[in-house]
Amino acid sequence: METPDQSEFPPLSLAVPEPEVRPGDRPDFSQVRIPHAGSVRRPPVDADPEEIRDLAFTIIRVLNRDGQAAGPWAEALKIVPEELKEGLRHMMTLRAYDARMLIAQRQQKTSFYMQHLGEEAISCAFRRALAPGDMNFPTYRQAGLLIAGGYSLKTMMCQVYSNDADPMRGRQLPVMYSSKEHGFFSISGNLATQYIQAVGWAMASAISRDHRIAAAWIGDGSTAESDFHAALVFASTYKAPVVLNIVNNQWAISTFQGIARGGSGTFAARGHGFGIPALRVDGNDYLAVLAAAQWAAERARRNLGPTVVEYVTYRAGGHSTSDDPSAYRPAEESAAWPLGDPILRLKNHLIAIGEWSEERHAQAEAGIHAEVVAAQKEAEAIGTLHQGQRPSPADMFEDVYAEMPPHLLKQRHEAGF
Amino acid sequence: MARMTMIEAIRDALDAAMGADPKVVVFGEDVGYFGGVFRVTAGLQAKYGKTRCFDTPINESGIVGAGIGMAAYGLRPVVEIQFADYMYPAYDQIVSEAARLRYRSAGEFTCPMVVRMPTGGGIFGGQTHSQSPEALFTHVTGLKTVVPSNPHDAKGLLLAAIEDPDPVIFMEPKRLYNGPFDGHYDRPVTAWKTHELGEVPEGHYTVPLGKAVIRRPGQAATVLTYGTMVHVALAAVQESGIDAEVIDLRTLLPLDLETLVASVRRTGRCLVLHVATLT
Numbered sequence: 001m002e003t004p005d006q007s008e009f010p011p012l013s014l015a016v017p018e019p020e021v022r023p024g025d026r027p028d029f030s031q032v033r034i035p036h037a038g039s040v041r042r043p044p045v046d047a048d049p050e051e052i053r054d055l056a057f058t059i060i061r062v063l064n065r066d067g068q069a070a071g072p073w074a075e076a077l078k079i080v081p082e083e084l085k086e087g088l089r090h091m092m093t094l095r096a097y098d099a100r101m102l103i104a105q106r107q108q109k110t111s112f113y114m115q116h117l118g119e120e121a122i123s124c125a126f127r128r129a130l131a132p133g134d135m136n137f138p139t140y141r142q143a144g145l146l147i148a149g150g151y152s153l154k155t156m157m158c159q160v161y162s163n164d165a166d167p168m169r170g171r172q173l174p175v176m177y178s179s180k181e182h183g184f185f186s187i188s189g190n191l192a193t194q195y196i197q198a199v200g201w202a203m204a205s206a207i208s209r210d211h212r213i214a215a216a217w218i219g220d221g222s223t224a225e226s227d228f229h230a231a232l233v234f235a236s237t238y239k240a241p242v243v244l245n246i247v248n249n250q251w252a253i254s255t256f257q258g259i260a261r262g263g264s265g266t267f268a269a270r271g272h273g274f275g276i277p278a279l280r281v282d283g284n285d286y287l288a289v290l291a292a293a294q295w296a297a298e299r300a301r302r303n304l305g306p307t308v309v310e311y312v313t314y315r316a317g318g319h320s321t322s323d324d325p326s327a328y329r330p331a332e333e334s335a336a337w338p339l340g341d342p343i344l345r346l347k348n349h350l351i352a353i354g355e356w357s358e359e360r361h362a363q364a365e366a367g368i369h370a371e372v373v374a375a376q377k378e379a380e381a382i383g384t385l386h387q388g389q390r391p392s393p394a395d396m397f398e399d400v401y402a403e404m405p406p407h408l409l410k411q412r413h414e415a416g417f
Numbered sequence: 418m419a420r421m422t423m424i425e426a427i428r429d430a431l432d433a434a435m436g437a438d439p440k441v442v443v444f445g446e447d448v449g450y451f452g453g454v455f456r457v458t459a460g461l462q463a464k465y466g467k468t469r470c471f472d473t474p475i476n477e478s479g480i481v482g483a484g485i486g487m488a489a490y491g492l493r494p495v496v497e498i499q500f501a502d503y504m505y506p507a508y509d510q511i512v513s514e515a516a517r518l519r520y521r522s523a524g525e526f527t528c529p530m531v532v533r534m535p536t537g538g539g540i541f542g543g544q545t546h547s548q549s550p551e552a553l554f555t556h557v558t559g560l561k562t563v564v565p566s567n568p569h570d571a572k573g574l575l576l577a578a579i580e581d582p583d584p585v586i587f588m589e590p591k592r593l594y595n596g597p598f599d600g601h602y603d604r605p606v607t608a609w610k611t612h613e614l615g616e617v618p619e620g621h622y623t624v625p626l627g628k629a630v631i632r633r634p635g636q637a638a639t640v641l642t643y644g645t646m647v648h649v650a651l652a653a654v655q656e657s658g659i660d661a662e663v664i665d666l667r668t669l670l671p672l673d674l675e676t677l678v679a680s681v682r683r684t685g686r687c688l689v690l691h692v693a694t695l696t
Contacts, residue, residue, distance in 0.1 A: 178522040186522035190513045200486025230479030402582035405671035
């Protein structure tokens with residue numbers, strides 16, 4: 001089809017954003033503006049969202065380069081050193097667990113694994129802001145919610161191995177855990193569906209005049225899904241008691257965050273169009289995550305409504321064991337990430353305040369390693385993907401309905417069970 | 418016993434469920450203050466308050482997704498999709514989430530939710546207000562799909578659906594809302610108040626899910642049908658004089674094979690009558 005060339009303007013062209021660098025280039029994070037730790041203000045939890053729009057365009061940080069906790073967010077923190085040590089332990093456990101499961105995947109004990117490397121602070125610290133009965137609607141990269149909530153490592157491994165002790169009976173992709181008791185909603189492989197479900201759960205709590213709150217989780221890439229926007233409009237309309245977490249780890253498999261973010265500046269700023277207060281937080285800073293989580297959780301619990309929280313972090317590993325990030329980003333990019341390593345930063349803080357030492361750290365590391373290995377031995381004694389005790393195929397027909405209807409009973413009989 | 422239209426019978430079921438169980442909540446587009454574009458939820462907000470019956474943003478995936486969260490919490494949401502034709506944005510939430518939540522969590526989280534939707538043609542609504550998408554649900558295990566054909570069943574089936582521990586798709590043939598349709602557009606519609614199935618018992622009763630009913634016993638052939646076409650089949654039997662057995666399936670999934678097979682064994686002939694697409 002020919003278009004008559006009558007325009008006074010040049011022909012249109014399509015904008016397709018690109019990351020700053022690609023493999024072979026020098027890593028460049030100069031566009032990430034990083035304020036000094038302690039420099040961002042902390043408004044009261046009932047602040048007018050219009051008055052705190054700046055908090056969606058900065059980065060709330062607590063731990064500075066000297067390992068000191070600085071500023072108003074640090075001062076408002078409700079935590080004692082013993083709990084900080086526990087938090088460090090949670091992150092170290094998650095990292096050790098990931099490392100063992102990655103090896104197990106290479107040994108074909110499981111088909112698939114997804115690690116948290118670099119993102120441990122977010123789920124581990126956030127868990128601490130919740131109360132018993134609250135419900136997380138997680139993605140596949142928040143296992144810290146389980147570990148920090150005291151869930152059994154062995155049971156997690158049994159799920160990854162799809163063995164006979166897998167609570168999900170081998171029906172779910174490895175890492176798609178579920179534990180109602182631990183406030184961890186069943187994970188879906190369909191992205192963003194859980195975000196609006198979390199809002200519905202929170203609405204139900206408010207309808208029931210309950211005290212429990214919900215936490216929704218999503219990655220930077222999945223904020224482009226329609227269900228993300230559905231969640232924000234429902235949360236905004238009904239002032240649902242929910243914390244709307246966005247983990248911006250820069251990469252959605254091979255797609256850089258700019259594709260999902262578009263022209264909005266930051267992911268946190270998505271909240272503004274819905275009148276939802278939004279914070280942007282250093283996701284590699286355990287104390288900053290906890291401080292923001294406590295602020296947002298208090299808002300929800302005081303019936304002040306939802307909060308959007310963007311955690312700025314970096315996915316130091318591949319998306320999953322099926323991914324090779326060197327194909328789309330410089331291999332050195334992870335080391336160049338300016339917000340550092342969450343475990344190292346909390347460790348340095350504990351040392352700086354005289355609560356920790358290199359020796360104690362090495363000791364803890366060895367202890368955690370032994371604990372993870374012991375759990376792994378127990379899980380593997382039950383079975384792995386191709387060996388040992390596995391769920392019976394007869395299980396395939398269970399839990400489709402509360403009561404098995406005649407046609408499924410017939411199918412089960414036809415399958416020989 | 419009161420004679421009701423199908424709209425009144427469905428409203429009566431919602432009223433009975435909401436009155437009996439504070440966990441039952443009703444929401445969707447225009448269902449709150451106004452009472453729904455077909456008036457099904459009229460008066461419920463005034464009676465039960467804004468947190469039990471309310472309007473939602475126009476976002477079907479949001480309506481069903483929020484319902485799933487509420488059901489997982491422990492409520493009994495009954496959500497309305499304004500027309501079955503509008504359910505496609507919610508299809509992922511229905512198929513990947515509601516239908517599979519019990520299965521994927523091995524029974525830890527469940528979804529006792531009802532998704533109501535007016536369905537089918539016959540009201541001159543064009544192609545965006547006339548579809549019968551039931552086949553898209555009957556191929557999804559984990560769901561139950563119900564299509565009532567009269568006020569009595571509509572109330573009893575809806576109460577059974579609300580009490581069911583699993584998600585139920587409840588499709589309301591809108592051509593039947595005000596009276597049974599005999600297939601003749603040129604004739605005035607018979608009102609439910611003159612029809613024996615327009616008699617709706619007061620209070621609580623259920624019509625079991627998964628059970629078909631023989632509307633007219635016969636020997637010459639079995640007609641398997643549901644919803645709007647039940648009445649077209651009965652009228653056709655009368656007009657043609659063929660002694661056909663007309664079976665109203667009522668629930669499409671799980672299908673009451675026992676009743677169907679017994680009938681077809683007896684008559685030796687089977688005709689399937691429906692208004693859904695053939696592909």
